[in-house]
Amino acid sequence: MARMTPEKILQTIAKVAVKEKTAVYAVGGFVRDRVMERPCKDIDMVVDGSGVAFAKKIIEPLKAEHEVFFEDFDTARMQVEEYTIEFAGARKESYEKHSRKPKVERVENIAEDLARRDFTINAIAMHIDKEHFGEYLDPFDGQSDIERKIIRTPMEPSATFSDDPLRMMRAVRFAAQLGFGIDGVTLRGIKEEVERISIVSWERIRDELLKMLAVTKPSEALNTLFTTGLLAYIVPEVAVLHGVEFVGGQHHKDQLAHSIKVTDQMAAMTENVSLRLAAFLHDVGKAPTKRLKEGRGWTFDGHEVVGARMITEVGRRLRLDTDTVKYIRKLVRWHLRPQVITAEGVTDSAVRRIIVNMGDWLDDLILLYRADITTQNPKKLAQREKDFDVLMRRIEEVRERDRLRAFQSPVRGEEIMQLCNLTPGKEVGKIKGAIEEAILEGVIPNDYEAAKRYLLEHKVEWLT
Template sequence: MNYKEALQNPIFNIISKSSKELGVDSYVIGGFVRDFILNRGEHKDIDILAIGSGIALAKRVAKALPNQPKVQVFKTYGTAMLVYDDMDIEFVGARKESYNENSRNPVVENGTLQDDQNRRDFTINAMALDLSETNFGNLLDPFNGIQDLNAKIIRTPLDPDVTYSDDPLRMMRAIRFATQLGFTIEKASLEAIYRNKERIKIITNERIVVELHKILESDKPSIGFLHLERTGLLHYILPELTALKGIDEVEGQTHKDNFYHTLEVVDNIAKHTDNLWLRWAALLHDIGKAPTKKFSKKVGWTFHAHEFEGAKMVYHLFKRLKMPLNDKMKFVQKMVFMSSRPIVLAQDIVTDSAVRRLVFDAGDYVEDLMTLCEADITTKNPKKFNKYHNNFKIVREKIIEVEARDHVRNFQPPISGEEIMTTFNLKPSREIGKIKEVIKEAILEGDIPNEYEAAYELMLKEGERLGLKANPKA
C-alpha cells in the first residue's frame, strides 16, 4: 500500500515544512492512519505527534496557512488544535505517562516516539505516518497494527491489565471499536476487561456516555452491549438492563429473557433509523419489566404498567448518567411510555377512534413510535411475524387516512377557553375545562367532526346540561 496517498492534502506538506523549520520530527498517528488503511472514507479528525512541543508546531503551521486559523491551546494537556479545510487537527508533543490508582489523569513527561506509541490504547491506533522530508509517508508500526487490522483483532500494545487499569475508559473504547468495526477483542484483552471492570467507577459518566452513544450509533449495537454484559461493565453503567437478564420459572411457566429481547429490538431499529434517541428508546423500552414482574396462578407472569414504571426510570437513568434532561429525555420517556400502544392496537380490529387517540397522544412522534413497535416484533414464528407486520401495515394506513380526515395530530380544540368564557359570561372555572374535555372526547370518538360549527353546537348543549346560560350577544 502506498501510504503517501493518505497525505495528499496540502496540510501535510505544510506540517512537514513547519516541523523542519522548528527542527522537530512529526507524525500523523492514530485514527486517521487506521481509517485510511481500512478505507473508511474521509477522516476529519487528525492527530499530529511532535517529538517536541506540539503547541509550538501548531502555531508555526497556523502562520503558514493562507487563512492563518486561530490556534486553541490546552496548556494543561500540552496540546493545541486548529481547523483547516473542515478538518480538526490536534497537535501534541510525544509523551510518556504514569498513573496513580484513583485517577485516569496521568503524570505526563516528555517522551520519544516509542514512548508515545507504547501509551496508545490499541495496536491499530498506534500506527504512525512519518512527515519528515526524507521519510515522508513511511509507516511506523511497532506492534503489528497492520496484522491486527487484517485479522480484525482489538489488542493492546502492552499488558492489557496495565493498559486498562491505567485508563479504564479504554475498556469502553475496546468494546466500541469492536462494535463499530466488527472486530474481535483478543481473548487476553477481554479477560483483562473483566478483571478490571470495577475501575470503570473512576471514569466520569459524561465520558462513558460518549462511548455508549457510539455503540448505539453502530450498525449492530448488540455486539457492544453483549460485550459490556459479559465483561461485567454493564452492571456498573446500566444496571437497569442487567436486571432484565434471565428467565424465571414457576409451576412450569416461564417468560422470555427480556435482556436478549431488548438487544434484538435495538438491532432491528438500527436497520431503520439513525435517530440516536429513538435507539435509546429501543434500548430502554422494557426496563420497567424488572420491577413490575409478578407471577399469579391464574395468568402466569405479568408486567403490569411496566411502560409507566419504565418512563419514570428513564428520567432517573438520564440524570445519573448526566445526560440531557430536556426534550431528548422527554422524547425517550414518551416512546417508552407508549411503546405497547400500537402493539395492542395491531392485535384487535383497528377502529378509527383508537387510531385517533394514538395520533393525538403521540403527536409528531407517531411515525417514530410505529418504527419502535415494529422493531419490537422479535418472534421466531414466521406466521406470527407476518401477521404482526401486516397488522402494523393496516395501522399505518389507518393513521394516514384518519389524520387526513380528522387532523388530530398536535390537536388544538376548535373552541377555545376564551370563547367558552365569553359565550357563558364565565370567569376561569371548572366548567370551562369540562366543556373542553367533552368536545375533545367527542372528536376523538368520532361523534362529531373536528370542525368549528359542530364543536360550537356541542358547547351550547354541554353548557345547557351544566346549567349555564348562553350570552345572547356571543
C-alpha cells in the same frame, strides 16, 4: 482556490516542522484509517516537544480557523476547511485509583507516546517529512492486527486500562465499528479490570455508549458489554434482564436478548441514536414487575409504567439532556399502546387518542412497535405484521381526515369565555376538554363551525 487534502495539510505541517527543527508525526485514528483505506476528517498529530507551541506556528501556514488551546494538556485543536486537526506533545495519560481526572506527563519521544496508546491499531505513527513521507513507525505490529482484524492493547491490558479505564468500552466500540474481534488476552483484561470503569465520568461513558448504538449492528457491542460485566456498571437495570427462569414448567424469554434484538431491528430502520437507545431501554421495567401468576404464567404487568419512571434515573446517571429523557420516557411509557389498540380493534377513537397523545413522536412510537416484533413463531409473526399494517393504514386515514397532528379545540379559550360569559378559570378548561373529547370520540368533526355549534348546544348543560 484548490481545496485542501490530507496530503497538502501534512506537507504544510512538515515544512513548518523542518523550519522549527521539530519532529512531528501523524498518529491515531487518522493513520489507522489510512492503512485501512478509509476516509478520515480528523487528523491527530504528535509533536516531539510542545504541542501548543507548535500549533501556534502552524495556524497561518494552514489558514486554520477556530483554534482552541488546552495548555494544561499541551493540546490544540483547529479547523482547516472540513478537517479537524489536533496537535499534542508526546505524552502519556493515567488515572489515579479513585480519580476521574487524568494525570498528563510528557514523555521523551514518539515511541513512548505510542506505547501508552489504547490499542495497537491506533499505535501507529506516520512520518510526514519529505524524505520518509507515508512511512510507518509501528513498534506494536498494529498493521498486522488491522489485517487480522484484532483489537489488542500495546502493553499488558491491566496497564493500558489502568491508564484510562474508558479504553475497555472503546475496545468494545472499535470492535463493533470496524467488524473486528477482541484479542483473548485483552478481553480477559477487560473482565479483570471491569470495576475500574466506575472512576470514569458519566459523560464519557454516555458518549461511548451512544457511539456503540450508532454502529450498523449494535448487538455486536451490547452483547460484549454484558459478557465483560461492563453493562452491569453502566445500565444495571438492563443487565438484570438477562436469563430465563423456569418454575413449575413455566418459563419466560431472555428479556436482555429480546431488548438487544429490538435494538438491532430499530438500527435497521433508523439512524436516530436516541430512538435506538429507547429501543434498548424499552423493557427496563420488566425485572421489577416480573411475577408468576397462577393460570397466566410469567407476567410483567405495568412494566411500561414502572419502566418510564426508571428512565428518569437512567437518564440522570448517563447525563442525558432533559429533552432526550422526556422523549425516551414517553416512548417507554406508551410502547405497548399500539399493540393494545390492535388487540382491541383499531377504532377511530383509539387512533385519534394515540395521535394526540404522541404528537410529533408518533412515528417513532410506531417504529418501536415494529422493532418490538421479535417472535420466532411464523403464525404469530404474520399476525403481528398484519396488525402493524392495519394500524399504519388507519393512522394515515385518520390523520388525513382529521388533521390531528397539532390537535386542540378549534374554539379557543377567549371565545369560550365570551360565548359563555365566563372569566378565566377551571370552567373554561373543562369546556375545552369536553369539545376535544367529542372530536376524539368522533361525535363531531375537527373543524371550527362544528365545534362552535357543539359548544352552543351544550353550554347550558356544562354550566349547570
